Amino acid sequence: MCTVTFLPTSDGFYLSSNRDEHDSRGLAESPKKYQINGSELVFPKDPDKGGTWFAQKGNGDLAVLLNGAFVNHVKQAPYAKSRGLLLLEILSQHEPDLYFEQADLIRVEPFTLIVFTKGLLFEYRWDGLEKHCALPDPSIPHLWSSATLYEEQAQKTRQQWFRQWQESVGQLSIEKVLDLHRFGGTGDSNNDLVIKRSAQLMSTVSITSVFWRPGQSRMVYVDLKAEIADSDRAISSLTIDHKQDDQAQLKAGLWMGWASRLKRLRIRLLNWEYWPLEIVYLPVLPYWFWLSLKARSLFFFSAANPSIRNAGFAMCRKSSIYDLMSEKHYPKTLLCKSSISIAALTNGLQAKGLNFPLMAKPDMGERGVKVELLRSLAEVCAYLERAKFDFLIQEYIDFEQELGVFYYRIPGESRGHISGIVGKEFLGLTGDGTSTIEMLLIQEDRYFLQLDAIRAIYGKLLKMVLPAGSYYRLLPYGNHSRGAKFIDLSCKVNEELLDTINQVCLGMPDFYYGRLDLKFNSWEELNKGRNFSVIEVNGAASEPTHIYDPKHSIFFAWKEIIRHWRILYQISQINAKSKALELMDARQGMKMILEHKRYSKILLG
Structure with a gap:
């Protein structure tokens, strides 16, 4: 037994x-x-x-x-x-x-x-x-x-x-x-x-x-x-x-x-958004090498965000970025070391005024890996038991809408730019009164890819029939790898929204390039700078995730990737010259890569 x-x-x-x-x-x-x-x-x-x-x-x-x-x-x-x-x-x-x-x-x-x-x-x-x-x-x-x-x-x-x-x-x-x-x-x-x-x-x-x-x-x-x-x-x-x-x-x-295996293979082959990153980025790597040659550094990005370790490309702690921000702009957060005891963790939750449900995520993240919604102390204990890494516990922001806003600011300018916005549709279903949840999941290719993970969470509840017209959210994560659908909402950029995002980013010293993931109540309030929370800030490694809208071709994606690398190169070069910063050399860059590789094994283990 x-x-x-x-x-x-x-x-x-x-x-x-x-x-x-x-x-x-x-x-x-x-x-x-x-x-x-x-x-x-x-x-x-x-x-x-x-x-x-x-x-x-x-x-x-x-x-x-x-x-x-x-x-x-x-x-x-x-x-x-x-x-x-x-x-x-x-x-x-x-x-x-x-x-x-x-x-x-x-x-x-x-x-x-x-x-x-x-x-x-x-x-x-x-x-x-x-x-x-x-x-x-x-x-x-x-x-x-x-x-x-x-x-x-x-x-x-x-x-x-x-x-x-x-x-x-x-x-x-x-x-x-x-x-x-x-x-x-x-x-x-x-x-x-x-x-x-x-x-x-x-x-x-x-x-x-x-x-x-x-x-x-x-x-x-x-x-x-x-x-x-x-x-x-x-x-x-x-x-x-x-x-x-x-x-x-x-x-x-x-x-x-x-x-099931054959269907998953077909879905991934016919939809480039599910291709491995190595395949997506391979055709545009020559442009990265061209920028590296001009900068005389393979890691030409390293001066883009001087106040963030490695400019936010890798091995950067989310907690250190939160420290740069005004507390009013991000959720209440508790930093937990991997060695923390359950007693100390419980006391920390009480001291921060954190109540269930809560979000847990690694302090150094990797595309949504090990991000979990915790509904009870038992789930907190289970997460702590599995976590071999430092992690954050945050209040759960229950605003219905989530965005990724790509922001950059050329050094010396007082106002930045929004180069793309991605909206996120969470993995949820609308019942038809006859189909079970599992049947509805199988019908939608995007959701079918998440079926095993959803079965592990919900089990036999997937046999339940949803009433016609009723909506049920299955996963509360705005990650593409967790089933969220990305929609290009760059058409929503306006001066009011830029003012809101600019205020957040100017409040972070020496932050020039990256993507802000935020939750908000309504577009009207977001434009006015009210009822929103920045749940994450990504630096130099940020993707322009609006490219993953299913309506976009792989050629559009390559064009946007190149455009953002060009901006990243420009910002880093200006900072390096104006602030007398040295770009990361090969030894430092390889050290960063090896550290990231070792950490990824711990995170994915």
Whole structure:
């Protein structure tokens, strides 16, 4: 119940589990058939409470249990119900996937439950406060490790050698799968698939593996404790004939995985806004090199914003930019070091007067990565647990509209310019009274690309039908990579708006070039300088994001990129000469790039 693998084959899959328990735990009973709530279930039985960690229903449905949800929780016994008994309760239902959503889990210890039903793979988690549901792709392998036994780094290491094993194993067989679960790892008895932690009196006591194919499955059970005692009951095998034709369900699940991949590929190929940045920027790189040659520095931008580290190109802290601004122009913000304790964080929230919901984001960001909306203290704690980087917690600005305004000011001028405005449509849906949320998402290419992320957040709620005409916002993030639609609103530039933006930017010493992302209540109020908040300022690396409006061609994008690089070059050159600044040399530039590369690995890890 502490390590689980899912390995698809051409005609089925292997679902396997290693059970790690305290050495004092009694020997479990080998798998047998039982009648639970009117359903025939096959499972090895825990002698202490009568539950199980692995079970199969007569129709082919499967469920496997792992202790813990996302992090190693603090036990708060006594609990109302055994998780092993809860597994049997859920799997014995006619529709296990729907029953989980309705089950009362108050005073149940956190757990993760992997369920195969209706040809789909479900990942359910209960963190002690909220239920979470995800739908892993059944066409690719998966490995889960118990959050109570394996720390984040150990889980990453396990995933790494699990991938290496997949590359070398060749055609799967029950023997190879059992070998993986017996000998997989790097020789670390604390974190291999079979563990022996003497200090904790904890070890792997059994392996359960099912080879599932349409119409029939085979369950193999290896009792490692009995094996040590040279018992005849160490290995047992049981063949289970499914009581219904589930071949169509499996094929539907596997086909859905492949069809989804092909659709994503088609969308990305036909819409340049989803192309990798390297592909988008490659044709215009010669112009960057031409500007570098003229400036005698590959990093000709480095004097564009003298008051910001690296001119805001990379490795620049958002908190340092906020420090340059008037507090009235940006949300209330708490800077949190990665080492901050939950007590200090809670005290900081109270001192700042920050109330839920809140926005969390890395102090040094990367295209919306790890930006999250936090609705409770439990979510704050979970974010802190995952964050290996300094981050900001900000008040959530609930203005409905969001913009990106590209601003530049030629040094020596008292008034700047707005070179582009991008409006952002959040990922939201309008119901038609008949389609589920998931059906509506599938119909829209932009939203389909976000489907896996949305499933992980909303789970079975995606089966809900929205009333006709009702609007529901699914993601509150104005990032292109998170499903927001970018619309070129450069036509909205006027003198009043420029006055508003100019006032903000002139308040930041030596700021000449970048993009301001802001939320606002109405255009009329924004033009008057009222009811808006700057949620982020980007420097020399800013993109003119109005290019990502679907109506624009890649040729328009290249033209705008070149135009903004030309402005960046001009500003940096003037500052370098008038302020006697030296442009970044090759050594400094490579140091910045390497630091950014190392930090990106931490951020994306």
